[in-house]
Amino acid sequence: MLVIDKPAGLPSHRGPQAKRRVIPVLTDHLDALRFGLPRRPEAAHRLDKDTSGCLILGRHPRAMAELNQMFRDGRIDKTYWAIVQGSPEADEGLIDLALGKRAPDRGWWMKVDPEGLPSQTRYRVMGRGADETGPLAWLELEPLxxxxxxxxxxxAASGWPMLGDEIYGDAPREGGPGLQLHARAVIVPLYRKKPPIRVEAPPPPHMESALRACGWLPALTGS
Structure with missing residues (x-):
């Protein structure tokens, strides 16, 4: 496998929006990552276009099959960093809210729906601060x-939407700070008799200002 640090703003695949406009997507760059193999690697999971950070690639069909099975079994751990607007009351907790599609014509847009699919996210407050918009919190998020x-x-449903979220928050479509969501780390049990592999991606430049406002210090957090 390979783990790359996907930049924010780069779609993982050529979906409807990318087809309507001539914009680069991740798959345009995968041939450069063959490193001697006859086939290019493929993404084993997805990150939203505006989410940066760790993205796992399988280098050949057997690797893809094994990675896909690990994801299905829940054996690959993913950790995200986010800056949210507001201040969670508890320093850690579990968000347990079922999700469903917002509307048939809204594509991937989602909403809290008691009749939807079970969905759980564990969160931990890493720091708190403020900017001109009000209180901010730096969260570590683990999607279960x-x-x-x-x-x-x-x-957003918990009362603290992500900074820069133009769909579920109040960020403007143009000129905003960019979505403050970063796939910080992945832990992959790739080998049965060896410790799991942990890969971390440093936060992107567009998140550094808000992270610093919440107490982030690169020397203390590993980057």
Whole structure:
């Protein structure tokens, strides 16, 4: 496998929006990551276009099959960093809200729906601060399920939408700070008789200001 640090703003695949406009997508760059193999690697999971950070690639069909099975079994752990607007009352907790599609014509947009799919997110407050918009919190998020837009909807439904979220928050379509959501780390039990592999991605430049406002210090957090 390979783990890359996907930049924010790069779609993982050529979906409807990318087809309507000539914009680069992740798959345009995968041929450069063959490293001697006859086939290019493929993404074993997805990150939203505006989410940065760790993305796992399988280098050949057997690797893809094994990675897909690990994801289905819940054996791959993913940790995200997010900056949210507001201040969670508890320093840690579990968000347990079922999710369903917002409307048939809204594509991937989701909403809290008691009749939807079970969805759980564990959160921990890493720091608190403020900017011109008001209180901010730096969260570490662990999705226990893998629903579309799960972290964004769960945070918004809890009363603290992600900074820069133009769908579930109040960020402007143009000129905003960018979605403050980063796939910080993945832990993959790749080998049966060896410790799991942990990979971390440093936070992207567009999140550094808000992270610093919440107490982030690179030397103390590993980058």
């Amino acid at each position: 399920t893998g629903r579309t837009h799960q972290l964004r909807v769960h945070c």
